[in-house]
Amino acid sequence: MLQKLDIITLGLLRQGPHTGYDVRRWLNRYGWALGYSAQTSQIYRQLGRLVERGWAASTPDPRGSGPDAKLYALTEDGREAFEAWVDSPYQPAERPMDPDFQVRMYFSRHRGPATLLELVRMELRFRRAQHDRRVPLDAGLIGTGTGPRADSGDADDAAWALEASLLLESRGRLLAATLIAWLESAEDRLAHLAAALPAPSPSPDPLPDSASRKAETR
């Protein structure tokens, strides 16, 4: 199975040849929107893996300063593997905040609104069902039966512990509700767009180039 970093590297290389450093810069800057980040070492390892699998090839690219850069470009196999992934079935992740969905959405967008609409709908269905299944935390705190409590502190402590847990639980519920709300509005938007332009076609877009360098948002 293809991992997140597989997709990200393939997806970025699909837009044209890039160096490991380009990928790193892109991730440091925009990774937040995907909820993903990666160590430098990992990125280069990943690019190495792509070459091993024959999905990318690197050509040396001399730079004015420092060591030569390696420009990685997708091979035909790589392109095929990537497109095969886009067509592969999507299974929403258990953890709602995992990058899976965002990665899928970002790197499937060249297929047009209809594809994304389907994706969003699948995610929405899954998250709604998941949301309904949630068991309140306090049940885990209070306990409903058998075990005779060992040594519960005074009532104040128990009350405080419950309070704290409920606070934390509210975080989860709030974020889940927000996520669902966003999915709903995205569904709306995409439905309109899909109706407007029915024909999809692939097109590349660039990574941030060195001209717009500055802070790497670390």
Added chain:
Amino acid sequence: MLQKLDIITLGLLRQGPHTGYDVRRWLNRYGWALGYSAQTSQIYRQLGRLVERGWAASTPDPRGSGPDAKLYALTEDGREAFEAWVDSPYQPAERPMDPDFQVRMYFSRHRGPATLLELVRMELRFRRAQHDRRVPLDAGLIGTGTGPRADSGDADDAAWALEASLLLESRGRLLAATLIAWLESAEDRLAHLAAALPAPSPSPDPLPDSASRKAETR
């Protein structure tokens, strides 16, 4: 350094002896509030690690059905290691949705509101700063300069790609804003509670027992 699962197992065992299955059940049920989940195999491995380090000891506990269960209990060293972690400095994670904060909050709650208040404030400061540093995604899509664009599709495609990216970006911003809002309200709440009860004291609380079994919320 202690990992999340280290903390979770230590924190749960601190409340009294439990089997690997108990931990698994707890995680499946309530892990969502922490944004964390783990494979069964991993839990047992983790418990084994605790024993290796001398932080827990297991005693066989014959059950009516199936194989004997192993009841894991914290040792004195384990308790110390756990409390040392509670006192250790907290460094917010890069990725806002990583379980780090929630784990910290949940398993520090026995220290009382003041501790959590400090924790929440640290997290809040960090997330606000991070939020301000975000670079809009479209800058990464449009590109500002040097590289001559290879073959950009027609304007429609570019417009659509931007549209899709902005949609995804709005998800990130919305969730970040929601998270910050929650942190603010939590700060409020904790400030009140801390003012009300100044004296902290540790107290245990139970895992969900078998009486309240039912669905494991998968």
Added chain:
DNA sequence: CCCCGCTATTCCGAGAGTGGAACGGCGTGG
């Protein structure tokens, strides 16, 4: 003049996590 930050890549050990599968006995509902 010196230090810092940016570009750019490489290497490595350790262990965390994935994604199953296997086994067995009990109780329950159909």
Added chain:
DNA sequence: CCACGCCGTTCCACTCTCGGAATAGCGGGG
């Protein structure tokens, strides 16, 4: 009676990820 779900543990082969350090040359600011 049979199937299924619950309880409970174990094992495995990877693969991914973490974290840090090392190297190097250039340019700019103080």
